Amino acid sequence: MGANRDVGKALVQFSIVDALVAGLFDGVFPVAEVARAGGFGLGCGDHMDGELVVLDGVFRLFHGDGRMTVLGASDSLAFAEVADFAADSSSPVDGVASFEALIDAVRERVSSVNLFHAVRVDGQFASVSLREAKRQSKPYLPLAEAVHDQRENLVTGVRGTLVGFVAPGVFQGVTVAGAHLHFVSVDGDVGGHVLGLAGLSGELAIESYSAVTVRLPRSADFLTADLDAAVAGADAAIRRAESEHQS
């Protein structure tokens, strides 16, 4: 990361959320390339198949059919956001009642909400509400419709790790504004995109970043997509896709 010395460490993002909003779900970034940018983060699989958790350099994909696979170097991803995580601060949290309360705890611990923050929480959860997107087939539907096809899973009494980011609101569309967290259980078997949580006690580690590198796809679909048309109303679509329970 020597090239970034003058701006500090950078988060590295592969594709943009608005490309997903437009239904560009092909895996266009090899895991090997993403792994070079960091061993901590999240994303989604080729064909929007499942939720990616990157923790300690291991790429686990939690599929919409309930399976988990550890991805190899030649597997591909539609979207990923990774960092070379090394906590600036770490402190215990106890009895966190909700997702929103956890994000409040993050915001209390950082110097500014206008920077990017990577968040890692190792702990015990009374419950975690997860979703996993189901594999889509071409021609893809826009994200707002595709997310109706998702698995939801309420996991109770589980030990595991939250991995994710809190981004400034002005970056909605490039990434997810606000908090975006994925979960992996300590045994690595259960995971997904976090819709909610309760009764969390553990260790909250945060690293702040003032630099972001965004890698755009060079696929024919991306190069020819009418993103401006596709993302009209994208803010509402992202909010729904990130938080909506389908049940």
Ligand SMILES: [Zn+2]
């Ligand atoms: Zn997610």
